[in-house]
Amino acid sequence: xxxxxxxxxxxxxxxxxxxxxxxxxxxxxxxxxxxxxxxxxxxxxxxxxxxxxxxxxxxxxxxxxxxxxxxxxxxxxxxxxxxxxxxxxxxxxxxxxxxxxxxxxxxxxxxxxxxxxxxxxxxxxxxxxxxxxxxxxxxxxxxxxxxxxxxxxxxxxxxxxxxxxxxxxxxxxxxxxxxxxxxxxxxxxxxxxxxxxxxxxxxxxxxxxxxxxxxxxxxxxxxxxxxxxxxxxxxxxxxxxxxxxxxxxxxxxxxxxxxxxxxxxxxxxxxxxxxxxxxxxxxxxxxxxxxxxxxxxxxxxxxxxxxxxxxxxxxxxxxxxxxxxxxxxxxxxxxxxxxxxxxxxxxxxxxxxxxxxxxxxxxxxxxxxxxxxxxxxxxxxxxxxxxxxxxxxxxxxxxxxxxxxxxxxxxxxxxxxxxxxxxxxxxxxxxxxxxxxxxxxxxxxxxxxxxxxxxxxxxxxxxxxxxxxxxxxxxxxxxxxxxxxxxxxxxxxxxxxxxxx
Numbered sequence: 001x002x003x004x005x006x007x008x009x010x011x012x013x014x015x016x017x018x019x020x021x022x023x024x025x026x027x028x029x030x031x032x033x034x035x036x037x038x039x040x041x042x043x044x045x046x047x048x049x050x051x052x053x054x055x056x057x058x059x060x061x062x063x064x065x066x067x068x069x070x071x072x073x074x075x076x077x078x079x080x081x082x083x084x085x086x087x088x089x090x091x092x093x094x095x096x097x098x099x100x101x102x103x104x105x106x107x108x109x110x111x112x113x114x115x116x117x118x119x120x121x122x123x124x125x126x127x128x129x130x131x132x133x134x135x136x137x138x139x140x141x142x143x144x145x146x147x148x149x150x151x152x153x154x155x156x157x158x159x160x161x162x163x164x165x166x167x168x169x170x171x172x173x174x175x176x177x178x179x180x181x182x183x184x185x186x187x188x189x190x191x192x193x194x195x196x197x198x199x200x201x202x203x204x205x206x207x208x209x210x211x212x213x214x215x216x217x218x219x220x221x222x223x224x225x226x227x228x229x230x231x232x233x234x235x236x237x238x239x240x241x242x243x244x245x246x247x248x249x250x251x252x253x254x255x256x257x258x259x260x261x262x263x264x265x266x267x268x269x270x271x272x273x274x275x276x277x278x279x280x281x282x283x284x285x286x287x288x289x290x291x292x293x294x295x296x297x298x299x300x301x302x303x304x305x306x307x308x309x310x311x312x313x314x315x316x317x318x319x320x321x322x323x324x325x326x327x328x329x330x331x332x333x334x335x336x337x338x339x340x341x342x343x344x345x346x347x348x349x350x351x352x353x354x355x356x357x358x359x360x361x362x363x364x365x366x367x368x369x370x371x372x373x374x375x376x377x378x379x380x381x382x383x384x385x386x387x388x389x390x391x392x393x394x395x396x397x398x399x400x401x402x403x404x405x406x407x408x409x410x411x412x413x414x415x416x417x418x419x420x421x422x423x424x425x426x427x428x429x430x431x432x433x434x435x436x437x438x439x440x441x442x443x444x445x446x447x448x449x450x451x452x453x454x455x456x457x458x459x460x461x462x463x464x465x466x467x468x469x470x471x472x473x474x475x476x477x478x479x480x481x482x483x484x485x486x487x488x489x490x491x492x493x494x495x496x497x498x499x500x501x
Contacts, residue, residue, distance in 0.1 A: 032492050053407065100130055100362060127498070158479050166203055187423075215280075218500070257340070289363045291314070319349060329379075334384045336384045349403055363386065369461055436478055
């Protein structure tokens, strides 16, 4: 090396150092994230972890949580890295909504992957599992699952998994079910009453028994819409159906709690097979959207005591509303099973807080406004389904905080347990090694859900939450370390389709 090169070496070293520092501080543009860093820290005085709420910091690198330090341990550990400080806001595991209808492909005019996952991100939902019906064709085979996966690619802002459908045409075809599950379905879903969708017919208990036997090999769940319609309506129901169709009580009388009880009573004749040593050991039965807090819930509690592998969810709307709140003609509130009376709602809260109800979901089920029949207000003919995905966290918290619910309980119901049900080992908690799926939110900040509020579901007018004041504003949502929402969404849709292996 000559003298000139020796003299230039220190200068080159300085130039390289400046370039490296500049690059670290100004990384290349990432359209998947509003935050241009792959390695950074999130700090807060309230970080919800499986071990409790801490004041401290979470280190994120390459999309995963790599360390968590308490405030008193932070000194010297965060030097040189970018820090996102949320101060008094809650840093919480991203919500996992296991019961969502995004209607894509085939009915994306009802919702669709882009608007639905934007709404999810704005509501703190980092992972959702899409139901196999309301899209067209319904997801009941390997081929139809591949259609849905293709429709999701490059069009989702959060991670999305998929349930397959258990229907009469595949229930006795173990090979077809195995191909559907091997293609990545996280589990199966069936209806014990008409679904309202022509290519998703109802199953009977024999179909369900067959489905559980196949699911046992994969150790995946069967989710069931648990209402059984009597072969002929009672005289009381016939009389009620002649009443004013604009009255919510007219609709409520057509789907009594006895429908849920009858369905669960039938299910318990096969869930005993899921006990240790049983012929369907490894399978799991999950009762979707429980509305009846009475005899139906008692049957589920009994099954759990006997060791059946069963769980149950209820939905935000059953905890937020009661029949007394629903005005004549306001078909935004029509769903199945129906929203029942105030006493039932309070018992659902009690069961949730006591651990008898395992988790929460939205059962986000939108449609076109004209199918909701908002003008005529006919509850008997309107499409049933509550449009709610963006308000999972805020709507739950608004009612939960009045009852002394802790943010740790909320994390169990909305993150940890749903992730476990869906077999999502890298989701559901702020813990080392998990995906950096995180929502920062302000529990005490209130907002009005009105025309001025940015609502991302495709048809805000049909949401039952329009006109409400909610608590718990979402400030930011991270999916696998990417900041996908903070007042606005990331430019690109970079969510990942989740397939079971």
